[in-house]
Amino acid sequence: MSRPRTLALIVAAGRGHRAGEGLPKQYRTIGGQAVLRRTVQAFLAHPQIDGVQVVIHPDDRELYDAAVEGLDFLPPVNGGASRQESVKLGLEALTADCVLIHDAARPFVAPAVIDRVLAALNNEDGVIPALPVSDSLRRGGSHIEAEVEREGLYRAQTPQGFRHAAILAAHRAVSLAATDDAAVLRAAGGRVAMVEGDEANMKLTTPADFARAETLLAAAMTSRTAMGYDVHRFGPGDHIWLCGLQIAHTHGLIGHSDADVGLHAITDALLGTIGDGDIGQHFPPSDPQWKGAASDRFLAHAAQLVRARGGRIDHVDLTIIAEAPKVGPHRDAMRQRIAAILGIGFGSVSVKATTTEGLGFTGRREGIAAQAVATVRLPAED
Incomplete structure (x- = not known):
């Protein structure tokens, strides 16, 4: 029956x-x-x-x-x-x-x-x-x-x-x-x-x-923290996309999407909190639909996956590693943009910058790296 x-x-x-x-x-x-x-x-x-x-x-x-x-x-x-x-x-x-x-x-x-x-x-x-x-x-x-x-x-x-x-x-x-x-x-x-x-x-x-x-x-919630890391090299161009902002620069960043190294790092950190792979699995560079895509779509997707698990994003912390361009003049605008994409408060987003004192590929101004840490709360049984 x-x-x-x-x-x-x-x-x-x-x-x-x-x-x-x-x-x-x-x-x-x-x-x-x-x-x-x-x-x-x-x-x-x-x-x-x-x-x-x-x-x-x-x-x-x-x-x-x-x-x-x-x-x-x-x-x-x-x-x-x-x-x-x-x-x-x-x-x-x-x-x-x-x-x-x-x-x-x-x-x-x-x-x-x-x-x-x-x-x-x-x-x-x-x-x-x-x-x-x-x-x-x-x-x-x-x-x-x-x-x-x-x-x-x-x-x-x-x-x-x-x-x-x-x-x-x-x-x-x-x-x-x-x-x-x-x-x-x-x-x-x-x-x-x-x-x-x-x-x-x-x-x-x-x-x-x-x-x-x-x-x-x-x-009934448990806290999880995960890291994300991304690198893109410089190429021809007169601007870069960084943390959802278009910033004038002597070069562009090379990537299948818009090569926003900051948003990519945060995306991977959020995916790490729920154990759901990395940005390349969700948006493979072999797929032509993501060519030139705005990276805010990737970050919004990761945030939605966290919410679908009953999760809450408590904080994201991003460190940009580059000799140029300078992050300081854009820091608050970057924080505001990231907060808007994630649907969290401005105070829950941190953006920092550092150099490598001339060492390595970033020191030689060959590209930009970014490291992110995300903290979320998820149902304890998840």
């Missing part, structure tokens, strides 16, 4: 700004990545999820595209005026046996939670993960008006799993201001089972939530 086709529907159409920074919370970053990206990746990585679709606000398409750049999954669906309408529009767009509906602002959903929901869904029309209430409860305003018995009370989480036909029929038949989809199914007469949730599967809403998320990520 074949496994039922199961898709994840990520609800990201909300416009809440309570988390600050002027962005909907699903597009804020934690650990250098958008919350939505982390959420989508959690489902893409699960072996029993056959596809992922996100419901977005139509005004957020640019934010969405930037958040999920490089990920391969179903195109987004525009949401509606309410959460229920957004979910309904997402469900209408899906073809599946089962669907897991998940809040975009819960990026820490664990594979085990997804496993428990899917296992229970074999015998149910609806399943939610939930945690028992452990705190004492009170009802009131400025003063306590009553105690509330906590026995039998649970905190609902997502993903909430459903038979696709059952939850779609419920959304078509029922209209109510529901906070989750289990309530919609129950209002339509369906039954919903509960499985164990996870304390880490929190919904990010307030600045305090985001601060806690950063702490959790920091504890």
Whole structure:
């Protein structure tokens, strides 16, 4: 018997700004990545999820595209005026046996939670993960008006799993201001089972939530440092490309691409942090498409590979070894350009220069060398 086709529907159409920074919370970053990206990746990585679709606000398409750049999954669906309408529009767009509906602002959903929901869904029309209430409860305003018995009370989480036909029929038949989809199914007469949730599967809403998320990520990350080195010789020309800048000079640098020795060294350093070969493997000089190519493309690619592993670039340090041209007048512009390509802060980029006191090929002004060191943080299990 074949496994039922199961898709994840990520609800990201909300416009809440309570988390600050002027962005909907699903597009804020934690650990250098958008919350939505982390959420989508959690489902893409699960072996029993056959596809992922996100419901977005139509005004957020640019934010969405930037958040999920490089990920391969179903195109987004525009949401509606309410959460229920957004979910309904997402469900209408899906073809599946089962669907897991998940809040975009819960990026820490664990594979085990997804496993428990899917296992229970074999015998149910609806399943939610939930945690028992452990705190004492009170009802009131400025003063306590009553105690509330906590026995039998649970905190609902997502993903909430459903038979696709059952939850779609419920959304078509029922209209109510529901906070989750289990309530919609129950209002339509369906039954919903509960499985164990996870304390880490929190919904990010307030600045305090985001601060806690950063702490959790920091504890789960490991630091890696790698080096890169590159050399290009001088040839005919009146300028060179160095750290993404065109600089007038008595000669040019010879290379298959634009021969930007600084960006090449940083690219190799970043690839080294994730153990993903070197620049020649990703952009072989034998391939004519890279002839004369701007090296910012190489560096941006390496940075994207780091981010795709859940990584965050903490710092890059570049040393240029040359008698000429002088780096000092261009240093800050170089730092700004590198920071812009990598999507990191100006203060996270260092550019230094030195000579070899007339010794060796750089001392003889035959070319330029560059050495780079990159430090990134990656998920500890990577």
